[in-house]
Amino acid sequence: EADIYQTPRYLVIGTGKKITLECSQTMGHDKMYWYQQDPGMELHLIHYSYGVNSTEKGDLSSESTVSRIRTEHFPLTLESARPSHTSQYLCASSGTGGVGYTFGSGTRLTVV
Amino acid sequence: GENVEQHPSTLSVQEGDSAVIKCTYSDSASNYFPWYKQELGKRPQLIIDIRSNVGEKKDQRIAVTLNKTAKHFSLHITETQPEDSAVYFCAASTLGGGSYIPTFGRGTSLIVHP
Numbered sequence: 001e002a003d004i005y006q007t008p009r010y011l012v013i014g015t016g017k018k019i020t021l022e023c024s025q026t027m028g029h030d031k032m033y034w035y036q037q038d039p040g041m042e043l044h045l046i047h048y049s050y051g052v053n054s055t056e057k058g059d060l061s062s063e064s065t066v067s068r069i070r071t072e073h074f075p076l077t078l079e080s081a082r083p084s085h086t087s088q089y090l091c092a093s094s095g096t097g098g099v100g101y102t103f104g105s106g107t108r109l110t111v112v
Numbered sequence: 113g114e115n116v117e118q119h120p121s122t123l124s125v126q127e128g129d130s131a132v133i134k135c136t137y138s139d140s141a142s143n144y145f146p147w148y149k150q151e152l153g154k155r156p157q158l159i160i161d162i163r164s165n166v167g168e169k170k171d172q173r174i175a176v177t178l179n180k181t182a183k184h185f186s187l188h189i190t191e192t193q194p195e196d197s198a199v200y201f202c203a204a205s206t207l208g209g210g211s212y213i214p215t216f217g218r219g220t221s222l223i224v225h226p
Contacts, residue, residue, distance in 0.1 A: 033213070042218040043156070043201065090155065098205050098212030101146065103155040 002027045006091050006104035013081050013111055021076045021107045023091035029100065032074040035090040036060060037106075043090070049074055081111045114139040116204050118217025126225050131192050133220045135202035136184040142204040145178060145185045146214065151198045159200075160187070163207075192224045 004025040013019055025032065034047040045058030049068040063085070064078050074093075078085055091104040115138040125131050137145075143164040148156035162169045162176045162185065169176050173192075178185040189196055199221050203214035 031212075043216045045213070048213060094212070097208035098144070098214065099207060101158070101214060103148075103157070105155045 004091060004093050004102055004104040006089075006107050008107060009105065010108050011110070013109070015082055015111055017081050019078050019081055019109070021089055021091075021109070023074045023076070023104055024072050025074075025091075025093045025102075025104075026072065027093050027095070027100065027102060029093035029095050029102075030071065031094045031096075031098070032068065033092040033094075034058075034064075034066060034074070034076050035092065035103075036062065037088045037090055039088065047076065081109075083111045085109060085111050114142060114204055114215040116202060116215045116217045118202050118220060120220060121218065122221045122223070124223045124225065125192055127192060127194060129192055131189045131196070131222055131224075133187045133200055133202070133222070134184060135186070135204075135217050136182075137204040137215075138183065139204070139206070140180075140183065141206050144205050144207040144214075145176070146203050146205075147174075147176060147187050148201045148203070148216075149198045150201065150219075156201060189222075192222075194224050194226050197222060197224045 007022045030051045032049045035043045044060035046060050046062040047066040049055050055066050088106050088108050090106045094101040118135045146161035149159045150156040173190050175188045199219045201219050202217040205214040
């Protein structure tokens, strides 16, 4: 079934560790996005990609980085995790022109 | 850029009542207005959408209305049920245009009391 997959679902990690949140989609979409969301609260766009080898920063300043080497894969990396990074991270994808905007199930990150 | 305002931030109703959530947008070029429902611990999921060439759209107990002149659109839920309890997000975008990334409202927490 076409969907967008995020791993891990939950992650508890120590301060200073490097982590990568995985996002893959089988929707056939060319555009992908990362959002940061605190519980029950608004969605903040932190990164997006138009396609392979394209990455852009979103509205919310983030210390994370992203890469887009394959169309279906859009991982997000934190080089040195801090407690302020504790949040839910949602990946999304859409087709050309923004059609079919779909979210993944999210990764809930806790930095201790 | 686009700015989307959503009200109220919290809405509490009794089961069986109607609920209305309102959003306003600023960019007259926006032509696509989706609504997402996010249940606790789950992903936001599209529940209904409307394009700018349509004034109203219904799907069973939910409906969305759009007033392009006033730049506002609303979600209506009739005969609310406890399973309607969730956070609802409105959004605006320009499909096929430069502003295709949706701008989301800040969300409305709907609580339906049995």
